[in-house]
Amino acid sequence: MTDTIFAQATASGRAALAVVRLSGPHASTALMALGGDLPSPRRVSVRPLVDPVSRETLDQALVVFMPGPRSFTGEDVVELHLHGGRAVTEGVLVTLAALGLRPAEPGEFTRRAFQNGRLDLTEAEAIADLIDADSAAQRRQALDQLGGASSRAVEGWRTTLVRALAALEAAIDFPDEDLPEAVASRASEPLRRLMHELAAASSDLRGERVRQGYRVALIGAPNAGKSSLLNRLVGREAAIVTELAGTTRDVIEQPIELAGYRLLLADTAGLRETQHQIEAEGVRRARAWAEAADLRLWVVDFAANDGAWREGASTVRQGDLVVFNKIDLPEGLDARPARDAADLMELEPVQACASGEGDIVELRAALERRVVRDLGAGSPPAATRLRHRRLLADAAGHLDRALAAGAKEPELMAEDVRLAARALEALTGRVDAEAVLGEVFSTFCIGK
Ligand SMILES: Nc1nc2c(ncn2[C@@H]2O[C@H](COP(=O)(O)OP(=O)(O)OP(=O)(O)O)[C@@H](O)[C@H]2O)c(=O)[nH]1
Ligand SMILES: [Mg+2]
Structure with missing residues (x-):
């Protein structure tokens, strides 16, 4: 008892x-x-x-x-x-x-709810997310998931698999009624579609980005005004600003909320070739953070005429933003080629003035559009954490093998379809729950 x-x-x-x-x-x-x-x-x-x-x-x-x-x-x-x-x-x-x-114990009430079948695992996770929610988007996502958005998607996929499996098994057990090979080949097309759907869901990062923050890196040449822009965006002097090139060395991460989404901004060291050991490490970290970010803001000093802006070009990616900063100053000589480079990479240009009375209205609006476009469009994501994405990828992998076995080996195909269904069942906690329970519920607070 x-x-x-x-x-x-x-x-x-x-x-x-x-x-x-x-x-x-x-x-x-x-x-x-x-x-x-x-x-x-x-x-x-x-x-x-x-x-x-x-x-x-x-x-x-x-x-x-x-x-x-x-x-x-x-x-x-x-x-x-x-x-x-x-x-x-x-x-x-x-x-x-x-x-x-x-x-x-922490999470013990929710754990009992799960064990008594009142919630599945994704719904239990949604409760933790709802309690942790700081932004409107986090709240919305957690409520969607608590309402069964993830469970329904996963259940739908699982039902398709179970039906295919039932047909395959029946044909294998009673081959005189329907040839297993024929059933396997009929099942292939829908299973292939499902595999693509699962693979897409497993690489959909929106859910995790909503929970953990949309990652935006400020990169560019030294002195371009990256730290000044960060300070303006977060509304306080979070990073040191000086007129010396090479001020920032560490990556300075600051969360902000925009359009109801949590963003994680990172100010980074100005990019340049340097012999200085500390600064070189700063540049390495800047590139690494920018590499993994969802969006890069390439900050270009509109007034400088030294060609230093070129350093950012190798770090920025197609579709990122280019921020022409210091537009309060007279245009520098090298702004033309910078614009051409930005055009070439299809960067969205934005003008800003990070100091004094200038404004960053245009930049803020562009950021807002990006985060809404990247995280807010489409139906709610089935996966909101790494655990989900891993299991969806497992399921897609098993289906890939099932299809490779194909009509030639219906028994092997059936086995891999069964494993794919297993992976989905682990996602909602229908099977193998014990293994993940500790991990899931340890993040809860006491009383929940
Ligand atoms: N006039 C003008 N000055 C600016 C603007 N933005 C930044 N500055 C000045 O430019 C200098 C460098 O600004 P920072 O924000 O430190 O530049 P940074 O890109 O972070 O530089 P590093 O950390 O060295 O890479 C400071 O003196 C700022 O006050 C701007 O829009 N207009
Ligand atoms: Mg700086």
Whole structure:
């Protein structure tokens, strides 16, 4: 028999309210011990909570009893809405422990919900994401996933696989009714389509970018104004700005929110050939960060006439942004070739003035358009974390092998289709759940 767990579900510290949650077979007896009787299910009632040993009143609280299996965890659940004073919550928690209940581990309530079939694994992960959500897009994505967006996509794919598998197995077991080779070749086309769909979903990074931030690197020649632009975008002096070329060495990462999305901006060392050991390491890091970024802002000093801007050209990619900075100053001699280079790489040009009274309105708008275009378009992603993408890639890989076995070896084909379905089942936690449970639930906070 499982034990009964309890935890404060709200943040600790002085507050107007604190919610303590109980789940397990003794939740109702604990409530009766504290509150005197058992209120009607799923109705909010007022009860004085009294320590059953000392008879001391601990609080005047709102209590709710939610009997299983129609509760969050699927077990009997009690919620105590206390006054949020430290002495109140402490008194109630100590009393619950004295009644023999056990303090919950992080994520244990959600884990029980999963184990009792109230949620699948992606929905449990969505709860963690919802609690971690800082931006509107993160909230939207977590709610979509909690509403079953990922589960439905995965279930749909799995159903296709299971149907194909059933037909194949039937033909293998009763080859006189339908030749296994014929069934295998009929199944190939839909399975190939599914393989492409799975492969696309496994390389779709939108979900992870929404959760972790859309990565934008500021790169360019020394002194172009990268640090100044970063400071303007984040709204504070996060990076040191001087008139000396080679000021920034470390990568300075700063999150911002734009159009409801979380972006991770990185200011980097100015790109140039240098003998200086520290600066050279800075340039190496700048290139590495830019390489892995979702978008690069190539900052070009509109006023400089030294040709230094060329350094950025090897790091920037087709479709990135080129920011002509310092437009408050007279145009430098070398701006023409810079524009031509930008045209050649189909960079979107933006003008900016990072210092003084100048503005970066155009840059901010361009960034906003990019993040909305790259993360906001299309249907919600099926994968929102690496775990999902790996399993989708596994499934696609098994299908690839199934198709290679093809009509010549229907038994082998069936086996690989079965493995593909397995991978999808691991994604929602239908199989092999034990292995990932620790990983999934350890990131939760206590009381969830
Ligand atoms: N007039 C003018 N000056 C600017 C503008 N943007 C930056 N500056 C100045 O240019 C100099 C270099 O700016 P930084 O932001 O440090 O340039 P950086 O690209 O980070 O330089 P490194 O870190 O050395 O690579 C500073 O003196 C800034 O005040 C601008 O739009 N207009
Ligand atoms: Mg700098």
